[in-house]
Amino acid sequence: MFVYFTRRLLYLIPMLLGISFLIYLGLELTPGDILSYLLPPEAVADLRPEELIAMREALGLNDPFIVRYLYWLGGILQGDFGYSLASGVPISKLVLERIPATLELSIAALLFSTLFGVILGSISALKRGSLMDNSLTVFGMIGVSIPEFIFGLIALVVFALQLEWLPVGKRLMPGYDSYWDHMPHLVMPAMVLGLIMTAGVMRYTRSSMLDSLNKEFIRTARSKGVPEWRVNFIHGLRVALIPVVVLIGFRLPMLIGGTVIIEQVFQWPGIGDLFVNAVRGQNYPLVMMISFLSVTAVLFASFLIDLLTALLDPRIKLE
Amino acid sequence: MKIRFLLPLVVTLCFATQLLAMPKNSNPLSDSRVRQAIAYAIDMDTIQETLLEGKAIVADSHIPNGPFKKPGLPQYSYDPDKARQLLKEASWNSSQELDMVYYYSDQLTVDLMTAIQAYLSDVGIKMNFRKLEGDVGAQLWTAPKDPQNGPSAVKWDLAYGAHGPLALQEYFSRYKTGDMSISPADAKVDSMIDVLTSTADIAAQKKIFFEMEDYMQTELFTLPLYYQQAFIYESNKLNRNSGIYGNPQYNYDWDVTKWTVEPDANGKMVMNTNTGPMEFFEHPWFNPGLFITNKVLFDRLISCDGGLAPTRPKMAKYYNLSKDAKTLTFELKNGLQWHDGSAITAEEIKWNIELALKVPNIMPIFKTTFSYLEGAEAFMNGSASSVSGIAISGNKITLSFAQVDPNVLLTFTQWAPLPRKYLEDVDPAKFQQHPFWQNPVGSGPYKVQEVKMNDYLIMVPFENFHEGVARIDEIIAYPSKDNDANLVKNASAGSLDYGFTKNVADVKALEEMDHMRVIPADIPYTRMVWFNKYAKN
Numbered sequence: 001m002f003v004y005f006t007r008r009l010l011y012l013i014p015m016l017l018g019i020s021f022l023i024y025l026g027l028e029l030t031p032g033d034i035l036s037y038l039l040p041p042e043a044v045a046d047l048r049p050e051e052l053i054a055m056r057e058a059l060g061l062n063d064p065f066i067v068r069y070l071y072w073l074g075g076i077l078q079g080d081f082g083y084s085l086a087s088g089v090p091i092s093k094l095v096l097e098r099i100p101a102t103l104e105l106s107i108a109a110l111l112f113s114t115l116f117g118v119i120l121g122s123i124s125a126l127k128r129g130s131l132m133d134n135s136l137t138v139f140g141m142i143g144v145s146i147p148e149f150i151f152g153l154i155a156l157v158v159f160a161l162q163l164e165w166l167p168v169g170k171r172l173m174p175g176y177d178s179y180w181d182h183m184p185h186l187v188m189p190a191m192v193l194g195l196i197m198t199a200g201v202m203r204y205t206r207s208s209m210l211d212s213l214n215k216e217f218i219r220t221a222r223s224k225g226v227p228e229w230r231v232n233f234i235h236g237l238r239v240a241l242i243p244v245v246v247l248i249g250f251r252l253p254m255l256i257g258g259t260v261i262i263e264q265v266f267q268w269p270g271i272g273d274l275f276v277n278a279v280r281g282q283n284y285p286l287v288m289m290i291s292f293l294s295v296t297a298v299l300f301a302s303f304l305i306d307l308l309t310a311l312l313d314p315r316i317k318l319e
Numbered sequence: 320m321k322i323r324f325l326l327p328l329v330v331t332l333c334f335a336t337q338l339l340a341m342p343k344n345s346n347p348l349s350d351s352r353v354r355q356a357i358a359y360a361i362d363m364d365t366i367q368e369t370l371l372e373g374k375a376i377v378a379d380s381h382i383p384n385g386p387f388k389k390p391g392l393p394q395y396s397y398d399p400d401k402a403r404q405l406l407k408e409a410s411w412n413s414s415q416e417l418d419m420v421y422y423y424s425d426q427l428t429v430d431l432m433t434a435i436q437a438y439l440s441d442v443g444i445k446m447n448f449r450k451l452e453g454d455v456g457a458q459l460w461t462a463p464k465d466p467q468n469g470p471s472a473v474k475w476d477l478a479y480g481a482h483g484p485l486a487l488q489e490y491f492s493r494y495k496t497g498d499m500s501i502s503p504a505d506a507k508v509d510s511m512i513d514v515l516t517s518t519a520d521i522a523a524q525k526k527i528f529f530e531m532e533d534y535m536q537t538e539l540f541t542l543p544l545y546y547q548q549a550f551i552y553e554s555n556k557l558n559r560n561s562g563i564y565g566n567p568q569y570n571y572d573w574d575v576t577k578w579t580v581e582p583d584a585n586g587k588m589v590m591n592t593n594t595g596p597m598e599f600f601e602h603p604w605f606n607p608g609l610f611i612t613n614k615v616l617f618d619r620l621i622s623c624d625g626g627l628a629p630t631r632p633k634m635a636k637y638y639n640l641s642k643d644a645k646t647l648t649f650e651l652k653n654g655l656q657w658h659d660g661s662a663i664t665a666e667e668i669k670w671n672i673e674l675a676l677k678v679p680n681i682m683p684i685f686k687t688t689f690s691y692l693e694g695a696e697a698f699m700n701g702s703a704s705s706v707s708g709i710a711i712s713g714n715k716i717t718l719s720f721a722q723v724d725p726n727v728l729l730t731f732t733q734w735a736p737l738p739r740k741y742l743e744d745v746d747p748a749k750f751q752q753h754p755f756w757q758n759p760v761g762s763g764p765y766k767v768q769e770v771k772m773n774d775y776l777i778m779v780p781f782e783n784f785h786e787g788v789a790r791i792d793e794i795i796a797y798p799s800k801d802n803d804a805n806l807v808k809n810a811s812a813g814s815l816d817y818g819f820t821k822n823v824a825d826v827k828a829l830e831e832m833d834h835m836r837v838i839p840a841d842i843p844y845t846r847m848v849w850f851n852k853y854a855k856n
Contacts (some may be wrong), residue, residue: 030452030453031452031454032452034455036454039680086598088599169805171774
């Protein structure tokens with residue numbers, strides 16, 4: 001198993017290199033550059049060509065594409081993540097400032113959705129055809145089909161503007177002394193994100209649970225007189241969880257950059273918000289770094305899924 | 320006798336009119352009749368009432384209504400029959416498709432483009448529109464190598480955009496031969512621009528403005544669509560205490576030090592606003608008043624009224640512009656301080672002007688003023704170590720100009736000096752990227768107390784401000800660009816006390832809130848359609 005995991009880890013290196021090159025190429029092919037974002041068209045028109053060249057030179061934009069890519073890669077390998085072209089702030093500082101906000105939002109949503117998704121999905125499967133199952137199925141359909149920003153806006157109108165139970169958005173406010181002060185700000189974005197994810201986990205759990213409950217080993221367990229709760233939750237759910245774990249595993253990268261829309265709706269200053277602004281501004285060192293983190297998270301998640309699947313399913317052997 | 324005299328005159332006039340209207344090259348848009356037909360085809364009154372919900376003024380010239388606009392300029396009110404007739408006279412080829420470009424991302428622009436497309440289609444002009452992406456400046460404004468004959472260096476036929484200059488001359492100065500992508504060389508325009516940009520005499524300026532407007536509107540170089548207004552919004556908690564309203568995009572005598580807000584439960588006056596920093600503070604040499612930070616953190620040498628006419632000295636004890644407008648003298652007030660308590664010196668002002676000459680991304684009007692200083696060119700090309708046209712004597716600064724800049728005083732109402740000690744090592748090409756812009760030190764009525772980038776900024780009164788200590792205890796600015804996407808949400812929740820917007824939909828929403836008031840402000844900001852009149856390849 002050790003050899004398997006070492007090999008998988010080594011595979012990540014060329015994959016990361018390839019993906020980083022593709023992202024860099026994509027940015028290169030996008031028309032314009034950071035100056036198109038920093039300066040309005042009228043201002044660019046008023047600049048002398050040599051001034052534009054000097055600004056591009058100062059920002060390192062005049063070198064050929066491949067040279068810039070190799071500079072960037074060289075920097076990454078030496079632990080230098082570069083500077084934001086817009087503000088000159090080190091990217092490591094920007095990312096470290098924003099990542100706690102994204103992590104607390106996405107972890108809260110992930111925990112909420114996993115817990116409720118598995119419980120509700122199991123109940124739905126066990127009460128198949130009942131009113132509760134049908135209601136939960138409808139809820140699941142709504143959850144997966146309505147865009148999250150719609151849910152977000154409805155929640156804002158109801159809970160923040162009408163009932164005034166929760167703040168309208170943002171994360172940190174002046175006068176907050178302790179970490180917990182901003183928790184009311186977290187509730188709404190985490191719930192909205194969590195609810196949407198819950199729907200997916202619930203539907204997945206339900207179908208997987210139904211599938212596993214029809215398996216022969218379940219009938220065998222029942223015929224042996226194993227208590228029903230044990231049949232359902234120890235034998236049935238354990239097997240049913242394997243595809244659910246895969247689904248949840250693939251949501252782990254969301255911890256880095258999957259909360260873009262919710263962050264925009266709730267003015268949540270996380271990585272997603274930073275990424276959107278960086279893409280709009282063609283701030284390529286920042287886009288590269290966030291993409292790189294995101295890709296690493298995806299690859300790492302897939303690696304983790306293999307590990308978890310092996311642990312959950314004794315039939316799987318990793319070689 | 321009379322007939323003998325009049326006939327040749329009438330014939331000459333008719334011929335001249337025909338000649339003016341004739342296409343100048345193979346591009347049908349070089350024919351003023353086609354341009355006029357486009358103007359007649361668009362019902363701007365209906366667009367103003369419907370799409371713009373009455374929140375704009377239909378334009379009949381580049382420059383907005385006011386003393387510098389000539390009365391009785393040629394009008395192109397909606398008249399589709401006349402448009403069809405003009406197109407027929409110009410032998411318009413109805414199979415030709417015009418390419419309209421724009422650079423805004425909002426839905427209103429798409430709706431406007433769709434409406435214009437329909438109006439043009441009604442008179443037999445096919446038009447398609449697309450949004451420019453990437454290096455918009457180059458795609459819009461690259462001038463052809465041969466400014467007389469072209470061919471055009473840009474691909475489009477029509478471009479929709481806006482011009483909102485600080486000085487009215489800027490509306491026209493960009494039409495100077497060789498500077499723009501759209502108009503073949505025109506000696507008459509050039510000579511008018513030369514006069515316009517070189518006289519400080521108001522009467523002379525007015526005369527040439529009138530001539531210029533008349534010529535451009537008759538020829539329809541560009542089609543002005545509407546004058547956009549800015550809408551200042553305030554919560555009912557805010558009291559300006561007789562402070563005036565004016566152009567909110569720039570700095571004027573708004574008496575912010577006298578403003579008050581209803582105290583909170585702790586008896587503290589806190590004003591909430593937007594345009595706080597997201598990743599950095601936008602420096603004030605490019606957008607001097609678009610962001611609240613640039614308005615209240617930095618002070619100016621001269622002040623002006625709401626219409627941006629210079630009125631009184633501010634950081635300066637006095638200022639004097641010589642009769643020939645080539646020498647400007649300031650004397651700084653005694654005891655002026657930066658927010659860190661260090662003294663503001665005349666030497667520092669000189670250093671600031673010299674730095675501004677080397678910073679590429681500064682407001683064009685500032686650049687023009689400083690580049691007109693004696694010795695500025697030598698300083699910029701490195702042959703001189705300082706600008707010879709700036710003389711310092713104690714607190715007195717004398718600026719000697721090689722040529723007259725009609726906007727010299729206006730520049731000093733908006734341009735803000737910065738503390739030298741923090742910016743001494745700055746690379747002018749990376750001015751905005753300097754660490755100073757993470758927590759700037761200024762000289763204005765408020766100073767930075769705490770900044771949590773992209774969360775909030777707290778500004779408190781500067782205790783040594785030379786015009787007295789501001790009354791509001793804290794200004795809290797939440798991060799946003801000038802067009803705040805979260806404006807309505809935050810205003811509904813009562814967390815916005817002051818700001819301004821140009822977004823019509825936001826204005827309508829704000830007007831429906833009982834606790835908010837909206838005050839329209841006329842600003843020089845004209846939305847227009849540029850015609851590319853060069854021959855195409």
